[in-house]
Amino acid sequence: MAEDASGSKGLLADFPALAPAPDGTRITYLDSAATAQKPQQVIDAVSGFYERHNANINRGLYALGLEATKLYEEARADVARLLGAPPKHVIFTAGTTDALNMVAYGLADRLREGDEILLTPHEHHANIVPWQQIVLRTGARIVYCGLNDDFTIDVADLKRKMTDRTKVLAITHVSNVLGTVTPLHEIVPYAKSKGIIVVVDGAQAIPHFPVDVYALGCDAYACSAHKALGPTGIGVLYLSDKLMGMAPYRTGGDMIDDVTEQSAEFARDEPRRFEAGTPNIAGAVGFGAAARYLTTIDRGRELERELTLFRKAWDALSAIPRVTLHGPSPDAGYERVGIIEFTIDNVHPHDVAQLLGDAGVCIRSGKHCAHPLLRRMGINALNRASFYLYNTEADIDALVAAVKRAIARFDTQPKPRTEDAHIPEARR
Amino acid sequence: MNDALYREIILEEYKHPKNHGRLERPTHVARIRNSSCGDELHVTLDVADDTIRDVRFEGTGCAVSQAAASLFTERIKGLAVADVQRMDEEEIVRLLGARPNPMRMKCAVLVLRAVADALEDKRQK
Numbered sequence: 001m002a003e004d005a006s007g008s009k010g011l012l013a014d015f016p017a018l019a020p021a022p023d024g025t026r027i028t029y030l031d032s033a034a035t036a037q038k039p040q041q042v043i044d045a046v047s048g049f050y051e052r053h054n055a056n057i058n059r060g061l062y063a064l065g066l067e068a069t070k071l072y073e074e075a076r077a078d079v080a081r082l083l084g085a086p087p088k089h090v091i092f093t094a095g096t097t098d099a100l101n102m103v104a105y106g107l108a109d110r111l112r113e114g115d116e117i118l119l120t121p122h123e124h125h126a127n128i129v130p131w132q133q134i135v136l137r138t139g140a141r142i143v144y145c146g147l148n149d150d151f152t153i154d155v156a157d158l159k160r161k162m163t164d165r166t167k168v169l170a171i172t173h174v175s176n177v178l179g180t181v182t183p184l185h186e187i188v189p190y191a192k193s194k195g196i197i198v199v200v201d202g203a204q205a206i207p208h209f210p211v212d213v214y215a216l217g218c219d220a221y222a223c224s225a226h227k228a229l230g231p232t233g234i235g236v237l238y239l240s241d242k243l244m245g246m247a248p249y250r251t252g253g254d255m256i257d258d259v260t261e262q263s264a265e266f267a268r269d270e271p272r273r274f275e276a277g278t279p280n281i282a283g284a285v286g287f288g289a290a291a292r293y294l295t296t297i298d299r300g301r302e303l304e305r306e307l308t309l310f311r312k313a314w315d316a317l318s319a320i321p322r323v324t325l326h327g328p329s330p331d332a333g334y335e336r337v338g339i340i341e342f343t344i345d346n347v348h349p350h351d352v353a354q355l356l357g358d359a360g361v362c363i364r365s366g367k368h369c370a371h372p373l374l375r376r377m378g379i380n381a382l383n384r385a386s387f388y389l390y391n392t393e394a395d396i397d398a399l400v401a402a403v404k405r406a407i408a409r410f411d412t413q414p415k416p417r418t419e420d421a422h423i424p425e426a427r428r
Numbered sequence: 429m430n431d432a433l434y435r436e437i438i439l440e441e442y443k444h445p446k447n448h449g450r451l452e453r454p455t456h457v458a459r460i461r462n463s464s465c466g467d468e469l470h471v472t473l474d475v476a477d478d479t480i481r482d483v484r485f486e487g488t489g490c491a492v493s494q495a496a497a498s499l500f501t502e503r504i505k506g507l508a509v510a511d512v513q514r515m516d517e518e519e520i521v522r523l524l525g526a527r528p529n530p531m532r533m534k535c536a537v538l539v540l541r542a543v544a545d546a547l548e549d550k551r552q553k
Binding site: 347348349350351354355380409410411 | 433439467488489491492532535
Protein backbone atom coordinates (compact mmCIF):
# COMPACT_ATOMS: atom_id res chain seq x y z
CA MET A 1 0.00 0.00 0.00
CA ALA A 2 1.03 3.59 -0.48
CA GLU A 3 3.44 4.95 2.08
CA ASP A 4 2.02 7.98 3.80
CA ALA A 5 3.64 11.13 5.12
CA SER A 6 4.85 9.53 8.31
CA GLY A 7 6.10 6.49 6.43
CA SER A 8 3.54 4.18 7.99
CA LYS A 9 1.17 1.93 6.14
CA GLY A 10 -2.01 3.81 5.33
CA LEU A 11 -5.59 2.65 5.64
CA LEU A 12 -5.98 3.41 1.91
CA ALA A 13 -5.98 -0.32 1.03
CA ASP A 14 -9.37 -0.68 2.73
CA PHE A 15 -11.08 1.68 0.25
CA PRO A 16 -11.91 0.07 -3.10
CA ALA A 17 -13.14 3.33 -4.66
CA LEU A 18 -9.65 4.75 -4.20
CA ALA A 19 -7.81 1.78 -5.69
CA PRO A 20 -6.00 2.37 -9.00
CA ALA A 21 -8.01 1.73 -12.17
CA PRO A 22 -6.76 -0.95 -14.60
CA ASP A 23 -4.85 1.76 -16.46
CA GLY A 24 -3.00 2.66 -13.27
CA THR A 25 -4.75 5.99 -12.75
CA ARG A 26 -6.32 6.73 -9.43
CA ILE A 27 -8.64 9.49 -8.29
CA THR A 28 -7.42 12.01 -5.77
CA TYR A 29 -10.32 12.29 -3.36
CA LEU A 30 -10.27 15.53 -1.38
CA ASP A 31 -13.99 15.97 -0.79
CA SER A 32 -14.47 13.91 2.36
CA ALA A 33 -16.17 16.82 4.14
CA ALA A 34 -18.98 16.30 1.59
CA THR A 35 -18.98 12.53 1.96
CA ALA A 36 -16.32 9.98 2.82
CA GLN A 37 -15.36 6.94 0.77
CA LYS A 38 -16.34 3.59 2.28
CA PRO A 39 -14.03 0.84 3.53
CA GLN A 40 -14.62 -2.72 2.33
CA GLN A 41 -15.78 -3.62 5.87
CA VAL A 42 -18.76 -1.26 5.55
CA ILE A 43 -19.60 -2.36 2.01
CA ASP A 44 -19.50 -6.00 3.14
CA ALA A 45 -21.70 -5.28 6.15
CA VAL A 46 -24.40 -3.68 3.97
CA SER A 47 -24.35 -6.29 1.20
CA GLY A 48 -23.98 -9.06 3.79
CA PHE A 49 -27.12 -7.86 5.52
CA TYR A 50 -29.13 -8.11 2.31
CA GLU A 51 -27.51 -11.42 1.35
CA ARG A 52 -27.96 -13.22 4.65
CA HIS A 53 -30.01 -11.34 7.23
CA ASN A 54 -32.73 -9.33 5.51
CA ALA A 55 -36.06 -9.14 7.33
CA ASN A 56 -38.07 -6.40 8.93
CA ILE A 57 -37.24 -5.60 12.54
CA ASN A 58 -39.35 -5.70 15.71
CA ARG A 59 -41.98 -7.85 13.97
CA GLY A 60 -41.12 -11.26 12.59
CA LEU A 61 -40.91 -14.00 15.20
CA TYR A 62 -38.96 -16.23 12.82
CA ALA A 63 -35.19 -16.54 13.16
CA LEU A 64 -34.37 -14.16 10.31
CA GLY A 65 -36.55 -11.42 11.79
CA LEU A 66 -34.94 -11.83 15.21
CA GLU A 67 -31.50 -11.75 13.60
CA ALA A 68 -32.23 -8.53 11.71
CA THR A 69 -33.52 -6.93 14.91
CA LYS A 70 -30.41 -8.04 16.79
CA LEU A 71 -28.09 -6.63 14.10
CA TYR A 72 -30.00 -3.33 14.10
CA GLU A 73 -29.70 -2.99 17.88
CA GLU A 74 -26.04 -4.05 17.86
CA ALA A 75 -25.42 -1.32 15.28
CA ARG A 76 -27.12 1.16 17.60
CA ALA A 77 -24.76 0.13 20.40
CA ASP A 78 -21.71 0.43 18.12
CA VAL A 79 -22.73 3.90 16.96
CA ALA A 80 -23.61 4.95 20.53
CA ARG A 81 -20.02 4.15 21.53
CA LEU A 82 -18.79 6.73 18.95
CA LEU A 83 -20.75 9.35 20.88
CA GLY A 84 -20.13 8.05 24.38
CA ALA A 85 -23.90 7.71 24.75
CA PRO A 86 -26.12 4.93 26.11
CA PRO A 87 -27.81 3.13 23.16
CA LYS A 88 -31.28 3.85 24.57
CA HIS A 89 -30.66 7.54 23.97
CA VAL A 90 -29.51 7.10 20.36
CA ILE A 91 -32.16 7.40 17.65
CA PHE A 92 -31.55 6.30 14.09
CA THR A 93 -32.42 9.05 11.58
CA ALA A 94 -31.97 9.56 7.85
CA GLY A 95 -28.89 11.70 8.55
CA THR A 96 -27.86 14.93 10.26
CA THR A 97 -30.44 17.05 8.43
CA ASP A 98 -33.23 14.68 9.46
CA ALA A 99 -31.91 14.60 13.03
CA LEU A 100 -31.82 18.40 13.27
CA ASN A 101 -35.34 18.64 11.85
CA MET A 102 -36.42 16.04 14.40
CA VAL A 103 -35.11 18.04 17.33
CA ALA A 104 -36.28 21.42 15.97
CA TYR A 105 -39.83 20.22 15.38
CA GLY A 106 -39.74 18.28 18.65
CA LEU A 107 -38.95 21.47 20.56
CA ALA A 108 -41.55 23.60 18.77
CA ASP A 109 -44.16 23.19 21.50
CA ARG A 110 -41.65 24.40 24.10
CA LEU A 111 -41.14 27.71 22.25
CA ARG A 112 -43.37 30.77 22.13
CA GLU A 113 -43.35 34.38 21.05
CA GLY A 114 -40.49 36.32 22.57
CA ASP A 115 -38.27 33.24 22.97
CA GLU A 116 -34.91 33.20 21.21
CA ILE A 117 -33.06 30.49 19.34
CA LEU A 118 -29.34 31.28 19.35
CA LEU A 119 -27.27 30.23 16.33
CA THR A 120 -23.75 30.97 15.11
CA PRO A 121 -22.81 32.15 11.62
CA HIS A 122 -20.87 28.87 11.27
CA GLU A 123 -24.04 26.83 10.94
CA HIS A 124 -24.69 24.68 7.88
CA HIS A 125 -28.09 25.32 6.29
CA ALA A 126 -29.25 22.10 7.99
CA ASN A 127 -28.91 23.84 11.35
CA ILE A 128 -30.51 27.11 10.18
CA VAL A 129 -33.44 26.38 7.90
CA PRO A 130 -35.33 23.98 10.25
CA TRP A 131 -35.16 26.63 13.03
CA GLN A 132 -36.49 29.23 10.60
CA GLN A 133 -39.49 26.98 10.04
CA ILE A 134 -39.99 26.66 13.82
CA VAL A 135 -39.88 30.46 14.08
CA LEU A 136 -42.74 30.66 11.58
CA ARG A 137 -44.79 28.30 13.74
CA THR A 138 -43.99 29.66 17.21
CA GLY A 139 -43.20 33.36 16.92
CA ALA A 140 -39.79 32.77 18.52
CA ARG A 141 -36.88 34.55 16.85
CA ILE A 142 -33.40 33.58 15.73
CA VAL A 143 -30.39 35.45 17.08
CA TYR A 144 -26.81 35.08 15.79
CA CYS A 145 -23.57 35.71 17.63
CA GLY A 146 -20.73 37.62 15.98
CA LEU A 147 -17.42 36.41 14.55
CA ASN A 148 -13.84 37.29 15.34
CA ASP A 149 -11.69 38.98 12.69
CA ASP A 150 -10.46 35.56 11.51
CA PHE A 151 -14.11 34.42 11.13
CA THR A 152 -14.00 32.06 14.12
CA ILE A 153 -16.89 32.23 16.60
CA ASP A 154 -16.77 35.18 19.01
CA VAL A 155 -17.37 33.18 22.18
CA ALA A 156 -17.67 36.26 24.38
CA ASP A 157 -20.41 37.62 22.13
CA LEU A 158 -22.11 34.23 22.05
CA LYS A 159 -22.23 34.24 25.85
CA ARG A 160 -23.54 37.83 25.85
CA LYS A 161 -26.36 36.72 23.56
CA MET A 162 -27.44 34.02 26.05
CA THR A 163 -30.20 35.80 27.95
CA ASP A 164 -33.37 34.93 29.82
CA ARG A 165 -35.10 34.85 26.45
CA THR A 166 -32.71 32.24 24.98
CA LYS A 167 -34.36 28.82 25.00
CA VAL A 168 -32.21 26.92 22.50
CA LEU A 169 -28.58 27.12 21.40
CA ALA A 170 -28.02 25.22 18.15
CA ILE A 171 -24.33 25.07 17.33
CA THR A 172 -21.96 23.18 15.10
CA HIS A 173 -19.14 21.11 16.61
CA VAL A 174 -16.84 21.62 13.60
CA SER A 175 -17.26 24.24 10.88
CA ASN A 176 -17.75 22.64 7.46
CA VAL A 177 -16.13 25.74 5.94
CA LEU A 178 -13.22 26.62 8.21
CA GLY A 179 -12.59 23.18 9.73
CA THR A 180 -12.23 24.74 13.19
CA VAL A 181 -13.54 22.94 16.28
CA THR A 182 -16.03 25.03 18.25
CA PRO A 183 -14.85 25.42 21.88
CA LEU A 184 -17.96 23.69 23.24
CA HIS A 185 -16.29 22.93 26.60
CA GLU A 186 -16.32 26.69 27.17
CA ILE A 187 -19.76 27.34 25.68
CA VAL A 188 -22.04 24.49 26.76
CA PRO A 189 -21.56 24.72 30.57
CA TYR A 190 -22.36 28.43 30.38
CA ALA A 191 -25.49 27.76 28.32
CA LYS A 192 -26.57 25.01 30.75
CA SER A 193 -26.15 27.39 33.69
CA LYS A 194 -28.72 29.58 31.97
CA GLY A 195 -31.09 26.64 31.45
CA ILE A 196 -30.66 26.74 27.67
CA ILE A 197 -31.26 23.58 25.63
CA VAL A 198 -28.06 22.86 23.65
CA VAL A 199 -28.29 21.14 20.25
CA VAL A 200 -25.00 20.20 18.59
CA ASP A 201 -24.49 19.51 14.87
CA GLY A 202 -21.73 16.92 14.87
CA ALA A 203 -21.71 16.08 11.15
CA GLN A 204 -18.11 17.25 10.64
CA ALA A 205 -16.89 16.11 14.06
CA ILE A 206 -17.55 12.39 14.36
CA PRO A 207 -15.49 11.53 11.25
CA HIS A 208 -12.38 12.97 12.91
CA PHE A 209 -12.40 12.43 16.67
CA PRO A 210 -14.26 10.56 19.42
CA VAL A 211 -17.17 12.47 20.92
CA ASP A 212 -18.39 12.27 24.51
CA VAL A 213 -21.88 13.70 24.78
CA TYR A 214 -21.80 13.49 28.60
CA ALA A 215 -18.56 15.43 28.83
CA LEU A 216 -19.98 17.97 26.36
CA GLY A 217 -23.17 18.22 28.40
CA CYS A 218 -25.36 18.84 25.37
CA ASP A 219 -29.06 17.91 25.18
CA ALA A 220 -28.99 16.77 21.56
CA TYR A 221 -26.21 15.67 19.21
CA ALA A 222 -26.84 15.02 15.51
CA CYS A 223 -24.59 13.29 12.99
CA SER A 224 -24.55 11.33 9.74
CA ALA A 225 -22.94 8.04 8.88
CA HIS A 226 -21.82 8.98 5.40
CA LYS A 227 -19.16 11.49 6.39
CA ALA A 228 -17.77 8.95 8.84
CA LEU A 229 -17.19 6.02 6.43
CA GLY A 230 -20.78 4.76 6.64
CA PRO A 231 -23.62 4.63 4.10
CA THR A 232 -25.72 7.60 3.00
CA GLY A 233 -29.29 8.00 4.25
CA ILE A 234 -28.57 7.05 7.86
CA GLY A 235 -27.53 9.05 10.89
CA VAL A 236 -28.30 9.35 14.57
CA LEU A 237 -29.65 11.81 17.06
CA TYR A 238 -28.58 11.56 20.69
CA LEU A 239 -31.10 12.99 23.13
CA SER A 240 -30.56 13.63 26.84
CA ASP A 241 -33.14 12.51 29.42
CA LYS A 242 -34.58 15.99 29.25
CA LEU A 243 -35.48 15.65 25.56
CA MET A 244 -36.36 11.95 25.24
CA GLY A 245 -39.99 12.87 25.92
CA MET A 246 -40.23 15.59 23.25
CA ALA A 247 -42.87 15.31 20.56
CA PRO A 248 -41.95 12.92 17.74
CA TYR A 249 -41.99 14.73 14.40
CA ARG A 250 -42.75 11.64 12.39
CA THR A 251 -45.48 9.32 13.56
CA GLY A 252 -46.81 5.97 12.37
CA GLY A 253 -46.06 2.32 12.92
CA ASP A 254 -43.49 0.99 15.37
CA MET A 255 -43.37 4.13 17.50
CA ILE A 256 -46.61 3.53 19.38
CA ASP A 257 -47.72 1.60 22.45
CA ASP A 258 -51.36 1.56 21.47
CA VAL A 259 -53.54 2.93 18.70
CA THR A 260 -57.29 3.36 18.77
CA GLU A 261 -59.44 4.56 15.89
CA GLN A 262 -59.10 8.17 17.08
CA SER A 263 -55.82 8.42 18.96
CA ALA A 264 -52.48 6.84 19.72
CA GLU A 265 -50.19 6.43 22.68
CA PHE A 266 -46.56 6.95 21.72
CA ALA A 267 -43.73 4.82 23.04
CA ARG A 268 -41.95 6.60 25.89
CA ASP A 269 -38.32 6.85 26.89
CA GLU A 270 -36.95 4.75 24.07
CA PRO A 271 -35.57 5.46 20.60
CA ARG A 272 -38.48 3.86 18.78
CA ARG A 273 -40.63 6.82 19.88
CA PHE A 274 -38.84 8.68 17.08
CA GLU A 275 -38.33 5.82 14.59
CA ALA A 276 -41.71 5.58 12.87
CA GLY A 277 -41.95 3.16 9.97
CA THR A 278 -39.47 0.60 8.73
CA PRO A 279 -36.08 2.23 9.17
CA ASN A 280 -32.98 2.04 6.96
CA ILE A 281 -31.92 -1.27 8.52
CA ALA A 282 -29.05 -2.07 6.17
CA GLY A 283 -27.87 1.52 6.52
CA ALA A 284 -27.86 1.19 10.29
CA VAL A 285 -25.87 -2.04 10.03
CA GLY A 286 -23.41 -0.25 7.71
CA PHE A 287 -23.15 2.64 10.18
CA GLY A 288 -22.42 0.11 12.91
CA ALA A 289 -19.60 -1.34 10.80
CA ALA A 290 -18.21 2.16 10.18
CA ALA A 291 -18.34 2.86 13.91
CA ARG A 292 -16.47 -0.37 14.64
CA TYR A 293 -13.88 0.54 12.00
CA LEU A 294 -13.37 3.95 13.60
CA THR A 295 -13.12 2.55 17.12
CA THR A 296 -10.50 -0.03 16.14
CA ILE A 297 -8.04 2.42 14.58
CA ASP A 298 -5.86 4.87 16.51
CA ARG A 299 -7.98 7.93 15.94
CA GLY A 300 -5.63 10.37 17.61
CA ARG A 301 -2.81 9.26 15.34
CA GLU A 302 -5.03 9.40 12.24
CA LEU A 303 -6.13 12.96 13.04
CA GLU A 304 -2.50 13.93 13.55
CA ARG A 305 -1.66 12.45 10.12
CA GLU A 306 -4.60 14.29 8.57
CA LEU A 307 -3.41 17.57 10.08
CA THR A 308 0.14 16.96 8.88
CA LEU A 309 -1.26 16.61 5.35
CA PHE A 310 -3.40 19.71 5.89
CA ARG A 311 -0.38 21.77 6.86
CA LYS A 312 1.68 20.51 3.92
CA ALA A 313 -1.15 21.25 1.51
CA TRP A 314 -1.60 24.71 3.03
CA ASP A 315 2.12 25.48 2.61
CA ALA A 316 2.23 24.10 -0.94
CA LEU A 317 -0.88 26.01 -2.08
CA SER A 318 0.19 29.25 -0.43
CA ALA A 319 3.45 29.08 -2.39
CA ILE A 320 1.53 29.24 -5.69
CA PRO A 321 1.12 32.79 -6.98
CA ARG A 322 -2.52 33.83 -7.48
CA VAL A 323 -3.78 31.31 -4.93
CA THR A 324 -5.45 32.82 -1.87
CA LEU A 325 -6.12 30.69 1.21
CA HIS A 326 -9.08 31.54 3.42
CA GLY A 327 -9.72 30.94 7.10
CA PRO A 328 -7.29 30.49 9.98
CA SER A 329 -3.81 29.21 9.03
CA PRO A 330 -2.33 26.09 10.60
CA ASP A 331 -0.23 28.40 12.80
CA ALA A 332 -3.28 30.10 14.29
CA GLY A 333 -3.32 27.38 16.93
CA TYR A 334 -6.95 26.33 16.67
CA GLU A 335 -8.13 22.83 17.36
CA ARG A 336 -9.30 21.76 13.90
CA VAL A 337 -9.74 19.15 11.18
CA GLY A 338 -8.16 19.03 7.71
CA ILE A 339 -10.22 21.43 5.62
CA ILE A 340 -8.62 24.04 3.31
CA GLU A 341 -10.50 26.83 1.57
CA PHE A 342 -8.84 28.52 -1.37
CA THR A 343 -9.54 30.66 -4.41
CA ILE A 344 -7.54 31.45 -7.50
CA ASP A 345 -7.52 35.11 -8.56
CA ASN A 346 -9.85 35.68 -11.50
CA VAL A 347 -10.84 32.04 -11.86
CA HIS A 348 -14.29 31.16 -10.57
CA PRO A 349 -14.31 28.25 -8.05
CA HIS A 350 -16.59 26.21 -10.33
CA ASP A 351 -14.09 26.48 -13.15
CA VAL A 352 -11.30 25.48 -10.77
CA ALA A 353 -13.26 22.49 -9.48
CA GLN A 354 -14.12 21.31 -12.95
CA LEU A 355 -10.58 21.62 -14.29
CA LEU A 356 -9.33 19.76 -11.21
CA GLY A 357 -12.07 17.18 -11.68
CA ASP A 358 -10.95 16.64 -15.26
CA ALA A 359 -7.51 15.88 -13.81
CA GLY A 360 -9.03 13.34 -11.38
CA VAL A 361 -8.77 15.64 -8.38
CA CYS A 362 -12.10 15.78 -6.51
CA ILE A 363 -12.73 18.94 -4.51
CA ARG A 364 -15.84 20.92 -3.56
CA SER A 365 -16.66 24.34 -4.94
CA GLY A 366 -19.41 26.81 -4.18
CA LYS A 367 -21.00 28.05 -0.99
CA HIS A 368 -20.82 24.79 1.00
CA CYS A 369 -24.44 25.15 2.21
CA ALA A 370 -23.25 28.00 4.40
CA HIS A 371 -24.53 31.13 2.66
CA PRO A 372 -24.64 33.23 5.87
CA LEU A 373 -20.97 32.50 6.69
CA LEU A 374 -19.74 33.19 3.15
CA ARG A 375 -21.69 36.44 3.16
CA ARG A 376 -19.96 37.44 6.41
CA MET A 377 -16.61 36.48 4.86
CA GLY A 378 -17.46 38.66 1.85
CA ILE A 379 -16.81 35.77 -0.50
CA ASN A 380 -19.08 34.60 -3.28
CA ALA A 381 -17.78 31.04 -3.59
CA LEU A 382 -14.83 28.96 -2.43
CA ASN A 383 -12.87 25.86 -3.34
CA ARG A 384 -12.58 23.34 -0.54
CA ALA A 385 -10.08 20.50 -0.23
CA SER A 386 -10.81 18.26 2.74
CA PHE A 387 -8.56 15.52 4.08
CA TYR A 388 -9.34 12.22 5.72
CA LEU A 389 -7.65 9.11 6.97
CA TYR A 390 -7.06 7.59 3.50
CA ASN A 391 -5.32 10.62 1.98
CA THR A 392 -1.59 10.60 1.32
CA GLU A 393 1.13 12.99 0.25
CA ALA A 394 0.57 11.85 -3.32
CA ASP A 395 -2.88 13.49 -3.08
CA ILE A 396 -1.29 16.82 -2.18
CA ASP A 397 1.11 16.53 -5.12
CA ALA A 398 -1.82 15.83 -7.46
CA LEU A 399 -3.78 18.77 -6.01
CA VAL A 400 -0.91 21.21 -6.39
CA ALA A 401 -0.09 20.05 -9.93
CA ALA A 402 -3.75 20.33 -10.96
CA VAL A 403 -4.09 23.82 -9.45
CA LYS A 404 -1.00 24.95 -11.36
CA ARG A 405 -2.40 23.48 -14.60
CA ALA A 406 -5.75 25.21 -14.03
CA ILE A 407 -3.99 28.54 -13.59
CA ALA A 408 -1.98 27.96 -16.76
CA ARG A 409 -5.16 27.05 -18.61
CA PHE A 410 -6.72 30.36 -17.66
CA ASP A 411 -3.40 32.05 -18.38
CA THR A 412 -2.16 34.96 -16.34
CA GLN A 413 -4.12 37.75 -18.02
CA PRO A 414 -6.67 39.12 -15.61
CA LYS A 415 -10.26 39.25 -16.68
CA PRO A 416 -11.22 42.78 -17.70
CA ARG A 417 -13.80 44.24 -15.40
CA THR A 418 -16.11 47.16 -15.87
CA GLU A 419 -16.67 49.45 -12.91
CA ASP A 420 -19.82 47.71 -11.82
CA ALA A 421 -19.02 44.18 -12.93
CA HIS A 422 -19.01 43.03 -9.34
CA ILE A 423 -22.39 43.23 -7.70
CA PRO A 424 -21.81 43.68 -3.98
CA GLU A 425 -23.31 41.11 -1.64
CA ALA A 426 -25.20 43.79 0.23
CA ARG A 427 -27.44 44.42 -2.75
CA ARG A 428 -28.56 40.83 -3.06
CA MET B 429 -16.50 17.03 -22.17
CA ASN B 430 -14.17 18.52 -20.72
CA ASP B 431 -11.23 20.06 -21.99
CA ALA B 432 -13.57 20.65 -24.93
CA LEU B 433 -15.56 23.04 -22.79
CA TYR B 434 -12.51 24.99 -21.75
CA ARG B 435 -11.24 25.41 -25.26
CA GLU B 436 -9.86 28.75 -26.35
CA ILE B 437 -13.13 30.28 -27.50
CA ILE B 438 -14.76 29.94 -24.09
CA LEU B 439 -11.78 31.38 -22.30
CA GLU B 440 -11.55 34.16 -24.86
CA GLU B 441 -15.23 35.04 -24.38
CA TYR B 442 -14.75 34.91 -20.62
CA LYS B 443 -11.77 37.24 -20.66
CA HIS B 444 -13.16 39.58 -23.30
CA PRO B 445 -16.92 39.32 -23.01
CA LYS B 446 -19.10 41.04 -25.56
CA ASN B 447 -22.11 43.08 -24.48
CA HIS B 448 -20.78 43.46 -20.97
CA GLY B 449 -22.32 46.19 -18.82
CA ARG B 450 -25.83 47.59 -18.64
CA LEU B 451 -28.01 49.69 -20.93
CA GLU B 452 -28.91 53.14 -19.67
CA ARG B 453 -32.53 53.02 -20.75
CA PRO B 454 -33.54 49.38 -20.96
CA THR B 455 -37.09 48.39 -21.81
CA HIS B 456 -36.61 45.03 -20.08
CA VAL B 457 -34.54 44.02 -17.05
CA ALA B 458 -33.92 40.82 -15.11
CA ARG B 459 -31.60 39.62 -12.37
CA ILE B 460 -31.14 35.92 -11.81
CA ARG B 461 -29.08 33.73 -9.50
CA ASN B 462 -27.73 30.23 -9.50
CA SER B 463 -28.01 29.55 -5.78
CA SER B 464 -25.69 26.55 -5.66
CA CYS B 465 -22.65 28.48 -6.83
CA GLY B 466 -23.67 32.05 -6.26
CA ASP B 467 -23.45 33.02 -9.91
CA GLU B 468 -25.51 36.10 -10.61
CA LEU B 469 -26.48 37.71 -13.89
CA HIS B 470 -28.09 41.06 -14.56
CA VAL B 471 -29.51 41.54 -18.05
CA THR B 472 -30.81 44.70 -19.70
CA LEU B 473 -32.57 44.67 -23.06
CA ASP B 474 -33.72 47.32 -25.47
CA VAL B 475 -36.74 45.97 -27.33
CA ALA B 476 -38.64 47.85 -30.04
CA ASP B 477 -41.01 46.60 -32.70
CA ASP B 478 -40.77 43.10 -31.19
CA THR B 479 -37.07 43.06 -31.99
CA ILE B 480 -34.06 42.89 -29.66
CA ARG B 481 -32.29 46.15 -30.52
CA ASP B 482 -29.59 45.84 -27.92
CA VAL B 483 -28.63 43.78 -24.89
CA ARG B 484 -26.07 43.93 -22.09
CA PHE B 485 -25.20 41.62 -19.21
CA GLU B 486 -23.13 41.86 -16.09
CA GLY B 487 -22.59 39.82 -12.97
CA THR B 488 -20.32 37.41 -11.22
CA GLY B 489 -19.86 33.90 -12.45
CA CYS B 490 -17.73 31.12 -13.77
CA ALA B 491 -16.21 31.03 -17.24
CA VAL B 492 -19.05 28.86 -18.51
CA SER B 493 -21.83 31.23 -17.42
CA GLN B 494 -19.96 34.33 -18.54
CA ALA B 495 -18.94 32.92 -21.92
CA ALA B 496 -22.47 31.67 -22.53
CA ALA B 497 -23.80 35.13 -21.67
CA SER B 498 -21.38 36.77 -24.08
CA LEU B 499 -22.18 34.35 -26.91
CA PHE B 500 -25.93 34.32 -26.34
CA THR B 501 -26.36 38.09 -26.08
CA GLU B 502 -24.39 38.44 -29.30
CA ARG B 503 -26.58 35.80 -30.93
CA ILE B 504 -29.95 37.39 -30.07
CA LYS B 505 -29.16 40.97 -31.05
CA GLY B 506 -31.43 41.95 -33.95
CA LEU B 507 -33.65 38.87 -33.60
CA ALA B 508 -37.41 38.89 -33.15
CA VAL B 509 -38.52 38.46 -29.52
CA ALA B 510 -40.65 35.45 -30.46
CA ASP B 511 -37.64 33.71 -32.02
CA VAL B 512 -35.55 34.31 -28.89
CA GLN B 513 -38.35 33.05 -26.65
CA ARG B 514 -38.37 29.79 -28.61
CA MET B 515 -34.68 29.13 -27.93
CA ASP B 516 -33.78 26.45 -25.40
CA GLU B 517 -30.63 25.03 -23.87
CA GLU B 518 -29.66 23.42 -27.18
CA GLU B 519 -28.97 26.91 -28.49
CA ILE B 520 -26.44 27.42 -25.67
CA VAL B 521 -24.83 24.04 -26.36
CA ARG B 522 -24.46 25.02 -30.03
CA LEU B 523 -22.92 28.37 -29.12
CA LEU B 524 -20.49 26.82 -26.62
CA GLY B 525 -19.57 24.11 -29.09
CA ALA B 526 -19.63 21.55 -26.27
CA ARG B 527 -22.22 20.10 -23.96
CA PRO B 528 -21.57 20.93 -20.30
CA ASN B 529 -22.19 18.15 -17.79
CA PRO B 530 -25.55 18.41 -15.97
CA MET B 531 -24.05 20.31 -13.04
CA ARG B 532 -22.51 22.94 -15.29
CA MET B 533 -25.56 23.19 -17.53
CA LYS B 534 -27.13 25.32 -14.77
CA CYS B 535 -24.30 27.83 -15.25
CA ALA B 536 -24.56 27.71 -19.04
CA VAL B 537 -28.31 28.39 -19.21
CA LEU B 538 -28.31 31.21 -16.67
CA VAL B 539 -28.30 33.81 -19.46
CA LEU B 540 -31.12 32.02 -21.28
CA ARG B 541 -33.27 32.15 -18.14
CA ALA B 542 -32.33 35.77 -17.47
CA VAL B 543 -33.29 36.88 -20.97
CA ALA B 544 -36.54 34.89 -20.78
CA ASP B 545 -37.36 36.54 -17.43
CA ALA B 546 -36.51 39.99 -18.82
CA LEU B 547 -38.73 39.50 -21.83
CA GLU B 548 -41.61 38.79 -19.48
CA ASP B 549 -40.78 41.95 -17.55
CA LYS B 550 -43.81 44.08 -16.75
CA ARG B 551 -42.18 47.16 -18.15
CA GLN B 552 -42.67 45.73 -21.61
CA LYS B 553 -44.61 48.19 -23.74
